[in-house]
Amino acid sequence: MIVEKTAIIKRLSNTLIIGCQNTIIPNSVTSIGDGAFSDCYSLTSITIPNSVTIIGEEAFYNTDMLKTVVLPEGITHIAENAFGDCGKLGRVTLPASLETIAGDAFDGSNYAEIIAPENSYAYTWAKESGLLIEEAVLESAHPYGNNEEET
Numbered sequence: 001m002i003v004e005k006t007a008i009i010k011r012l013s014n015t016l017i018i019g020c021q022n023t024i025i026p027n028s029v030t031s032i033g034d035g036a037f038s039d040c041y042s043l044t045s046i047t048i049p050n051s052v053t054i055i056g057e058e059a060f061y062n063t064d065m066l067k068t069v070v071l072p073e074g075i076t077h078i079a080e081n082a083f084g085d086c087g088k089l090g091r092v093t094l095p096a097s098l099e100t101i102a103g104d105a106f107d108g109s110n111y112a113e114i115i116a117p118e119n120s121y122a123y124t125w126a127k128e129s130g131l132l133i134e135e136a137v138l139e140s141a142h143p144y145g146n147n148e149e150e151t
Helices: 121-129
Strands: 007-010 015-019 045-047 068-070 091-093 113-117 132-136
Touching: 045 068, 113 121, 121 132
Parallel strands: 068 091, 091 113, 113 132
Antiparallel strands: 007 015
């Protein structure tokens, strides 16, 4: 296990298992573990690197101040309640790489609005869930460029 200044990462699986409001997720992380940021009330935004492919169950559950999430190309799975009960969560950008999104991934995040590339699984899921606000043509995997720093 690696203990970063602001996170605990399980080395064998490259899974971030505990994070906090100041966590900068390293590019070595391939998954965000179950409950990793759960109840982190002061987290307002997070930058997820392109290396992450899985967002675990309740990974960001009840992060009351989280407002915007941009998920990079490469993420394939969002688990149950990953962004559940995020009361201030507004705009969420989903990548075309998503293959599965749990039906309750955004339960209780009543103001969540999804942007997704047209003709993608994420687009279909968001439309069927009533969360889609617009189609996106994403020119890059991350609109802010460098994925190594929190924005």
